[in-house]
Amino acid sequence: MAELEIEIVPVLRDNYAYLVREPASGAVAAIDPGAAAPVRAALERRGWRPSHVLVTHHHHDHTAGCAEIKAAYGCPLVGPRAEAVRIAGLDEGLGDGDTFALGRAAAEVIATPGHTLGHVAFWFAGAKALFCGDTLFVMGCGRLSEGGPEAMWASLKRLRALAEEGRVYCGHEYTETNARFALRLEPGNSALRTRAAEVERLRAAGRPTVPSTIAEERRTNPFLRCDEDAFRAAVGLAGKDAVAVFAEVRRRKDAF
Ligand code: ZN
Ligand code: FE
Numbered sequence: 001m002a003e004l005e006i007e008i009v010p011v012l013r014d015n016y017a018y019l020v021r022e023p024a025s026g027a028v029a030a031i032d033p034g035a036a037a038p039v040r041a042a043l044e045r046r047g048w049r050p051s052h053v054l055v056t057h058h059h060h061d062h063t064a065g066c067a068e069i070k071a072a073y074g075c076p077l078v079g080p081r082a083e084a085v086r087i088a089g090l091d092e093g094l095g096d097g098d099t100f101a102l103g104r105a106a107a108e109v110i111a112t113p114g115h116t117l118g119h120v121a122f123w124f125a126g127a128k129a130l131f132c133g134d135t136l137f138v139m140g141c142g143r144l145s146e147g148g149p150e151a152m153w154a155s156l157k158r159l160r161a162l163a164e165e166g167r168v169y170c171g172h173e174y175t176e177t178n179a180r181f182a183l184r185l186e187p188g189n190s191a192l193r194t195r196a197a198e199v200e201r202l203r204a205a206g207r208p209t210v211p212s213t214i215a216e217e218r219r220t221n222p223f224l225r226c227d228e229d230a231f232r233a234a235v236g237l238a239g240k241d242a243v244a245v246f247a248e249v250r251r252r253k254d255a256f
Contacts, residue, residue, distance in 0.1 A: 004105060004127040006169065008208050009042045011035040014173045015061050016210060018131060019048060020124075025103025027051040031122070031131050032171055033065030040072065052102065055079035056133025057119040058086035062171060082111075082118030094120060107131075112159065114152025115142030121159060128163055130214070133171045135159065138212040139195070140178035141223040142171075143254065149247035153226065156246075160214065160224045167211035175199050175209040181256045182222050185249070186234045195220045222249055 007019040011034045018031040019042055030050045033039040043050060050073050053066050057080060066077050067089055078100060081093025094100060096111035100122060107122040112135040119142075121132040134142035135152075136159050144152055179196040186192055195216070202209050217224055225231040226249060227242035237245045 004102075004124060004129055006129060006211075007042055007046060008169070008210060009033075009039050010173070010208070011038045011065070012061055016169070016171060016173060016208070017065070018169055019043065019046065019050075020102065020129070020131075021046075021048055022103030022105040027103030027105075029054045029102050030069055031169075032056055032062040032133060033069055034061040034063070036065035036068035036072075039065055039069060049073055050075050052100075053077045054100070054122065054131075055087060056121065056131065056135075056171065057116040058083040059116065059134070062133060063087055080111075080118040080120045083116065086118075096120070110158055112136075112155035114147040114149075114155045115145055117146045117151075119155075123162060123166070125163075128166045129169060129211070130159065130162060130166050131169050132159060135170075136168060136217065136221070136224075137170045137172060137178060138168065138175040138209050138217070139182050139199075139221050140174055140253070141221075141250070144250060149250060150243050152250070153243050153246040156224055160218055162214050164213065164215035164218065166214040168213060168217060169211050173208060173210070176203055177256075178221075181253055182220065184256070185222055185252075186231070189234070192220055 005021040009017040011017045015034040017033045021028045028048045028050045029052045031054045076091035078092045081095045094109045098109040100107040107124045110121045112119045112121045115134040179199045226245040
């Protein structure tokens with residue numbers, strides 16, 4: 001299956017943009033460029049030229065660099081059709097079930113409403129790489145800035161169902177806070193303690209906590225465990241349905 005070369009580009013305060021190159025064709029996607037300069041510098045360093053700019057949702061911290069990169073390299077801007085009116089210069093709109101071709105690699109477009117209404121994730125099934133913007137974070141999930149808890153829970157369930165070895169490339173480095181919050185919910189969970197220690201070690205060394213894997217997220221992301229009896233009991237919500245548990249845990253995180 002097609003391998004991809006993936007470069008993590010830290011931008012702004014705690015955002016991640018990504019460069020994804022399909023080696024057989026040399027096609028390169030610049031994903032969620034919240035600022036142009038660091039993304040252009042990474043492209044120059046690698047000697048890559050973007051064939052596409054790709055965005056997961058309309059927020060500025062994911063799109064502010066699009067116009068400059070488009071202009072510098074003459075490549076199209078591709079993103080969620082449902083947010084076309086909010087993404088300046090969108091050339092191609094994609095929706096749920098569409099395929100985005102990057103050279104010989106293909107990404108399935110998965111609609112993941114919740115953080116924003118039109119948010120999409122890109123799943124490269126061959127390379128098993130997921131670019132999920134602000135829907136799923138390492139040990140966390142995005143705020144409900146437009147959608148409700150039903151929509152976000154449904155989106156998270158779809159991502160959770162992807163191949164467990166799938167690598168998770170998310171839009172922010174929020175992992176230390178997310179780990180602290182997860183431990184606040186379940187202080188006795190040893191898998192969480194182990195992971196929180198690993199996260200701390202990575203950050204102390206100045207390294208990103210991405211990519212995570214779907215398997216790790218299933219085990220240690222509280223927002224993916226809202227239908228697990230042990231989790232519901234641990235957070236004092238035994239017997240509640242998954243959406244109610246998700247809504248309450250998200251509310252607690254907002255106040256954390
Ligand atoms: Zn956002
Ligand atoms: Fe964001």
